[in-house]
Amino acid sequence: MQQRIVVLAGGIGGARFLRGLKSAVPDADITVIGNTGDDIHxxxxxxxxxxxxxxxxxxGGIHEEQGWGRAGESFAVKEELAAYGVGPEWFGLGDRxxxxHIVRTQMLGAGYPLSAVTEALCRRWQPGVRLLPMSDDRVETHxxxxxxxxxxxxxxxxxxxxxxxxxxxxxxxxVPVGAxxxxxxxxxxxxxxxxDVILFPPSNPVVSVGTILAVPGVREAVASxxxxxxxxxxxxxxxPVRGMADKVLEAVGVESTAAAVARHYGSGLIDGWLVDTVDADAVAEVESAGIRCRSVPLMMTDVEATARMAAQALALAEEVRA
Amino acid sequence: MQQRIVVLAGGIGGARFLRGLKSAVPDADITVIGNTGDDIHxxxxxxxxxxxxxxxxxxGGIHEEQGWGRAGESFAVKEELAAYGVGPEWFGLGDRxxxxHIVRTQMLGAGYPLSAVTEALCRRWQPGVRLLPMSDDRVETHxxxxxxxxxxxxxxxxxxxxxxxxxxxxxxxxVPVGAxxxxxxxxxxxxxxxxDVILFPPSNPVVSVGTILAVPGVREAVASxxxxxxxxxxxxxxxPVRGMADKVLEAVGVESTAAAVARHYGSGLIDGWLVDTVDADAVAEVESAGIRCRSVPLMMTDVEATARMAAQALALAEEVRA
Incomplete structure (x- = not known):
């Protein structure tokens, strides 16, 4: 029987981890619960x-170097909007x-919930996972x-x-407004x-995974x-490996260390935790908090390295289960 | 004092005529009442x-050869929409x-009427005329x-x-639904x-000028x-010089002749009518219907030729007034 894996994912880090996971276990049945707290109009x-x-x-449509947005992108619409004096200019939306967003907005306007819209968009992209928004309701992280x-x-x-x-x-x-x-x-x-397995990829623990967990019922479902x-x-x-997770960890009073993030999730929620080999010292601290911990290379330098990380996470899950 | 000219305009023909009119009387105060019956979502x-x-x-942003749409246009958005299977594909919207349409839709969604939106868009384009939609209400020609x-x-x-x-x-x-x-x-x-003068450019008499006149109060205002x-x-x-005006004239039982269109408007509405030199024979027929008529070159081959047409129309207006 297919292994059923659920992943709570944010953006770039989550997406790259998922590509490695798919490579590690190509036959798995993967459901992704995606963060929508950073959605914006x-x-x-x-x-x-x-x-x-x-x-x-x-x-296969991502701008690889950038990590977000489309490959081969052009910016005619954005330039025109700026010519009309319509902003914001700081958010770089390309034509593709x-x-x-036009298709999504049209479908939402026609009454489809975001989950149905996401499914429709995925019919084109065939991501090879079932991608679910965490909620059809509007949640906005402020x-x-x-x-x-x-x-x-x-x-x-x-x-x-x-x-x-x-x-x-x-x-x-x-503040995840509306959560x-x-x-x-x-x-x-x-x-x-x-x-069969639930994974938290190396996504932002506060504004990505944390926001998903803030939807009533989700944290409880994961914990139980x-x-x-x-x-x-x-x-x-x-x-942080990328992004500015340290800034938002500080806001919630969590140190920017591998061990502190594990304790932030807590043994009531997670059973296992992978830290990078440079943080091998943290293993004992995490285990003392009741969370099984291993140190392995955690740099997603390419799909192969990421696949090895995913395989290590699945191995740790089996160890926990046994 | 500035001459106040009101023009009831459709699309390509109306726009090109207006460019000639501005060239002929650069100091005039021109108000354009634009057809919105062919608006579409x-x-x-x-x-x-x-x-x-x-x-x-x-x-100065038009695709000159085509007569509609933007110069230097690209089509990334349209290609992407097609990749999502979202149509219609027969309507060629470019990225610019x-x-x-994005700015317009956003402003309408925020509660601005179409006239205010049009004014806002024109702040960028500076068309040198006051452009008014015929109505802020939705009218759709079917x-x-x-x-x-x-x-x-x-x-x-x-x-x-x-x-x-x-x-x-x-x-x-x-049928101008909603009119x-x-x-x-x-x-x-x-x-x-x-x-001081009201002009009907060589726009479609049924689906352009006719639709504007179908808004209650407009025909009466022009007539009086x-x-x-x-x-x-x-x-x-x-x-028709361009377009397919003959098709829609047939639908309203009007022959595709210069004289028949004049009679369709009627002496209760128009005081003067210009026909092309090739239709000089029609002058007597139009005048017998109580409409002052002259035959002059009516091909808008370039701005100069169009300016001469506009000047002839203004001259005929003065002749009628005197």
Whole structure:
């Protein structure tokens, strides 16, 4: 019987991990629960950066070097919007990417839920996994920062914090607006309950995996799942492998270390944790928190290296299960 | 004092005429009442082909040879939409053009009326005229044709009839759906009442000028205006100069001759009518219908020739006034 693997994924890190996972276990039945907390409405269009990054990466349409957006992209629409004085200019949507958002927005406007829209978009991309948004309801991650124009604080959309401000100003809080009222998308809880293995890729533990877990019912489903739950540290040598996870970890009071992130998830949620070989010292600390831990190379330098990481995560899951 | 000229315009013919008019009387205060009956929703976006053709033509962004759409256009978005299986494919929207529709749709979604949106778009294009949609209300010209899939008849959107079917099937009726309930856009009736001259360019008398006149109040305002009303025949030598006006004239029982179109408008509406020199024979017939008529070259081969046509129309208006 096919191994059923559920992966809670953010954007670039999650997508690259999934490509390695597919390579490691090509016959597995993989369900991806994608973060939609960084979705944003731009130019009246619904943009789902993480879902699209997973879809484009696994479907062969991704801009490889950049890690997001489409390969062979052009920017005529964006240039024209700027000529109309319509922004924001800091979010780089290409022409090919625009088409995805146009189709999505049209379908949402026609009444289809995001999960059905995502399924329709995936009929073209054939990502080889079942890609589910964490929720059909709107959840938007906001970041509380010092108001650059005043004395108080203000909340900005995660994309503004991340893309426009480059996370260069301290984040005082991360708020997944709407999460409390959101329901898991159809199939999410069922996939978790039926999983043989649940994996947390080296995605951002706060604004990617953390947001998915903030949808009521998801954390509980993962915690109570029969399947072993194994995560891979996005922190290597006390710094994020990519992105700015340290900035948002600080906002939730978590140190930027492989061990601290494992403790942040906690033994109530995860059963196993992989740290990089440079963090071998952390193994004992993680295990003392009740989480089985191994140190292995965690740099996703290419698909082969990533496949080995995925295989190690699956091996650790079997070890936990046994 | 500036001469106040009001022009009821369709797409390509109207836009090219307006370029000649601006050249002929660069200091005039020109208000264009644009046809919105061929507006269409495509991919969830509001497309206003006639308003855009006027805006792009007068603003220097038009694809000159084609007469519609943007110069230097690319088609990445359209190719991607086709890859998603999302149509229609018969309507050729380019990437630059898409940006206009994205801005328009976003503003409409935010609650701005089409007249305000058009004004905002024109702030970029600076067409040198005041461009007003005929109405802020949705009017959609439908064409009744034989059902290709059955025995009865069916109504199709004008764009489907015109662009997809190339007007190759008989039009039994032209119905400006929604026109009866539409109100003229702010400024339309005021501009007509305050005009020194009102011109009907060689636009389609049925689906362009006719649709504008179908908005309740507009025909009456033109008929009762103090200003002389002069039209230019879109029919030269018993055939449309461009487009397929003969097809839709047939649907309303009007012969495709310069004289028949003049009589279709009627002396209650127009005071003067220009026919081409090849239709000099029609002058007597038009004048016998109570409409002052002159024959002059009516081929808009370039801006200079078009400017001469516009000057002739203004001269005829003065003759009528005196």
């Amino acid at each position: 731009l130019f009246g269009l619904k943009v789902c950066p993480d879902l699209d990054t997973v879809m484009y990466t696994l479907g 990417d625009f088409a995805t 970041v509380l920062i010092d108001d650059p124009d005043g004395e108080g604080r203000k909340a900005v959309h995660f994309q503004e914090y991340w893309v426009r401000l480059h996370a260069a100003t301290p984040a005082h809080a991360i 409390e009222e959101a329901k898991p998308a159809p199939g999410v809880l069922e996939a978790i309950a039926a999983a 799942a029969a399947a072993p739950v194994v995560g891979l540290s996005p922190i290597v040598g006390n710094a | 495509l991919f969830g976006l509001k497309v206003c082909p006639d308003l855009d053709t006027v805006m792009y033509t007068l603003g 053009d898409f940006a206009t 064409v009744l044709i034989d059902d290709p899939d059955g025995e009865g008849r069916k109504a199709v959107h004008f764009q489907e009839y015109w662009v997809r079917l190339h007007a190759a099937t008989p039009a039994h009726a032209i 009866e309930e539409a109100k003229p856009a702010p400024g339309v009736l005021e501009a007509i009442a305050a005009a 205006a103090a200003a002389p009303v002069v039209g230019l025949s879109p029919i030269v030598g018993n055939a």
